[in-house]
Amino acid sequence: MGDAKGFLKYPREDFHKQPAQERIKHWKEFYLEMPKEELQHQGARCMDCGVPFCQDGCPIGNIIPDWNDLVYRDQWKDAIERLHKTNNFPEFTGRVCPAPCENSCVLGINAPPVTIKNIEVSVVERAYKEGWIKPQPPKHRTGKKVAVVGSGPSGLACTDQLNKLGHTVTLYEKNEVLGGLLTLGIPDFKMEKWVVERRLKRMEQEGVKFKTGVHIGKDIATKKLVEEYDAVVLCGGAEQPRDLPVEGRELNGIHFAMDFLTQQNRVNLGQKLDPSKRISAQGKRVVVLGGGDTGSDCIGTSNRQGAVSVKNYELMARPPKTRAADNPWPNWALIERSSTSHEEGVERDYAILTKKFSGENGHVKKLHAVHLEFGPVDSKTGRRDMKEIPGSEFTIDVDLVLLAMGFLGPVKNGMIEELGVELDARGNVKTDANRMSSVQGVFAAGDMRRGQSLVVWAINEGRAAAEGVGRFLAAQT
């Protein structure tokens, strides 16, 4: 630790942002760069605690105190080397990770935690600018062939690790573009897509083969892949959205969030969409159902498209503003969070159950709902009983409803059914400790194995599956 009193001298400073009213006029990222000296002060706030809880809070075990210190000492090249040891894609996590590490930062016990995520993205962006991130193809090839299915962060991390081990990796993606939810789910205002393309280019230069527009299980039989390759890794994500089977669900104007978000991301990529199929919030009263990340992205996208109003309803009770007694540090704080999209304009409400939709001429016009009350947490199930509050029924006018209520795991039809891999109780692909499924030589990682999660967990999953594949191939040799 360079500056033993850094945490006493410097207050936490976050990146400045463009004001909400300016940034909703465009689709670009809106955080302003922080001068190097200020970043060094932020790095100096790290206390280099004997037990780095932050490192434990980070799902990929980033060696955070090391690179905080290196930034403080102005040794940025060493910092990126240290960061890349645990994280294949710090430019993704540094932008979109909810930073559980900061929830575990020891400084966070009684002061604002270190700005770990901002330091992470600053290290990797400086490294790109300086030309320190160069393609590093493996020196030797093992002669083993691996197919990875799905190009989200888990598939990319797995591919990157396997390629580094010298295996020849072909990554198959059903979409016309690579990146999974990094490219087609997460909006540009959270992460512009050149960020993903820049990393993909490096990977291609390192010898990875990408095949887009190939739906495994449709265009190529999954069993054929298993026969042709020494190992196959399924990284197909958790793409089955949770539906809302209530009266009026069939009306026009009610859509899954992903259908809405992917369209806008494709438009931002320069694609021309069929206007008759376009889902747009322009001039509409929008209601987003679901209070998570996806819901928040729908709010930011609706405001940028020019919605007249945006409401956001969540089924669960409003979380507390600060940690509850049973949710102590260093655990992830279960508190109400406001994203930058929330700052841009939305009316949020909690404990609301949508009962039905009604419409005119086949188009949704009203949402009918009721307020809920929640009982205490059941110590056995960990759940809370919920009851409708009599007399609290209400109706609102609406033109566009976006369903962002989570995902029910991977799509079973196709690849999974064809292979007959065993599933766990939640419907995700079941694997052993090596991430191998019930089918010999077929591995799984990311949301497909873990259920809907985070980019940083997907990277962890991809790396773990690559290790498992590496061991499997080594044992065969």
Ligand SMILES: Cc1cc2nc3c(=O)[nH]c(=O)nc-3n(C[C@H](O)[C@H](O)[C@H](O)COP(=O)(O)OP(=O)(O)OC[C@H]3O[C@@H](n4cnc5c(N)ncnc54)[C@H](O)[C@@H]3O)c2cc1C
């Ligand atoms: C709208 C939205 C916003 C989010 N925002 C954040 C955020 O801000 N921060 C964060 O940490 N996490 C966020 N998440 C979660 C995060 O994006 C996911 O947890 C992560 O992308 C999962 O990675 P993955 O590689 O497992 O799957 P995915 O990213 O879903 O990628 C799976 C890929 O597999 C492909 N595929 C599937 N089946 C086949 C097949 N049969 N053949 C060929 N290809 C196939 C799909 O087309 C897709 O490209 C968000 C999720 C959503 C939906």
Ligand code: SF4
């Ligand atoms: S990946 Fe996420 S949890 Fe890990 S150090 Fe970066 S911001 Fe923190």
